Amino acid sequence: MKRRWLPKHVSAFRDRHGKxxxxxxxxGFVTYYFKNEPGTEAFLAELRACNDGVSAPEIEAGANRAAVGTFDDLLSRYYRSPDFLDPGERTRVVYRGTLERWRARTRKGRRYGEIMVRELQPxxxxxxLAELLPHRTSANMLRKRLSALMKFAMRIGMAGTNPVIVTRPFKISGGGFHSWTEEEIAAYERRHAVGTVARxxxxxxxxxxxxxGDARKMGPASIRDTRLELTQEKTKVFVSLPIMPGLAESILATPTVGAIFVVTEFGKQFSVKGFGNKFRHWCDEAGLPNxxxxxxxxxxxxxFAEAGCSNQEIKAWTGHTTDSEVARYTAAADQRTLSDTAADKLLANLAERLAKDSANTLKINGNK
Structure with a gap:
């Protein structure tokens, strides 16, 4: 029996040119034709997108008979557009899930996907959005996705206006994901010593x-001339970072298997979800449930914020593109530290001004 070397659901064939x-x-799923050769990172990315139902979505009964001008029709076009395909695969999975759950919902016996795009009003x-309450974060996520969908509809002539932009998002209490404190960082470091995969x-x-999602892909090939370089999976932003001493010590102390630093117990690369689950386990071991x-x-x-770094300097590290994103991430910066830094800058400026005023006064008196 011929040994199968291709991944499950993948098959080889020759096109009319013999290639x-x-x-x-x-x-039950749409057929997808790969653009890259098996064994390459690009091929694996395509394969993950197929397995996640992004590049090879499930075939829906009657999907090809969507009434022209409906949201079913619009979504079928949107999923083939750069608006949807340009973000990273994980982002596409999240966006598609949000939209698919929305269009499957019904109101007065009518599925949202069957509604005419031009009928949608604020x-x-x-x-x-109110149907998703009390889950305000989910409602705001849907609002963003519908707004992006309607912008696409306007561009292709399926809508004249975007009724989503005049609505208001729900106010969210809290700052999203909990930002680690220095005490929590120290607790994790005590539990997981340098030289372990968890550390x-x-x-x-x-x-x-x-x-x-980017850390799980880092490996020896990411290091170039004492710098760690990568293109972020979600935003496609390229960053080149100096390797800090603490990271260098950890890399040198931990045995590397293959081309990836952090791998599963079977020596394989973690999936996005698998890495998150494993890190959740390591946090729990350190007594850090939050x-x-x-x-x-x-x-x-x-x-970085507490060290007095500017927004531009922080963006150079994190890969964020706007100051508002940085502000959201640095909201947990120690207020006392920042206010002390601001005080030092203010006093230094006042001292400089006082010195200049004194020099000018002496100069004027000397000329009398």
Missing amino acids: ARYRYRRT RHVEAM LAFDLMIWTGQRG CSAHGLRKAAARR
Whole structure:
């Protein structure tokens, strides 16, 4: 029996030019044709997108018969557009899940996907968002996705206005993911010593300020001339960072298996969800139930803010593109430390001004 070397659901064939090509075929799902060769990182990214139902979504009964002008019609176009395909695969999974759950909901016996796009009004949007209460974060996520969808509809001529933008998001109490305190950071370091995989995963995030989804992909190939370089999976932003001493010590002390620093017990690369679950387990072992991988990214940004770094300097590390994003991540910066820094700057400025005024006074008196 011929040994199968391709991943499950992947098969090879030759096109009309005799060139070897590869496709993803799974019963009940759309067929996907790969753009990259098996064994490459790009191919694996495509395969993950197929398995997650992004590039090879499930075939829905009657999907090809969507009435023209409905949200079913609009979504089928949107999923093939750069607006949806440009973000990273994990982001696409989240966005699609939000929209699919929305269009499957019904009101007065009518599915939202069957509604005509031009019929949508602000009062309809507000009613749809209110259905998700008390889950305000979910409602705000849906509002963002509907707004992006309507912008796309306007661009392709399926809508004349965007009724979502005149609605208001719900106010969210709290700051999202908990930002690690220095005490929590120390507790994790005490539980997981340098040289363990748990500590290396931690150090890759706290010393770089990167997301867990990017930390899980880092390996020896990411290091170039004593710098750690990567293109962020979510935003496609390229960052080049100096390797801090604490991270260098952790990398050198931890055995590396293959091309990835942090791997599973079977020597395989973690999936996004698998890495998050494993790090959740490591946090629990350290007695930190409120801490998470994403909260560690916030803690890294907080440290930069408390050190007096500018927004531009922080963005150079985290890969954020706007000051508002940085402000959201550095909200947990120690207020006392920052106010002391501001006081030092103010006193230094006043002293400089006083010195200049005194010099001018002496100069004037000397000329009399």
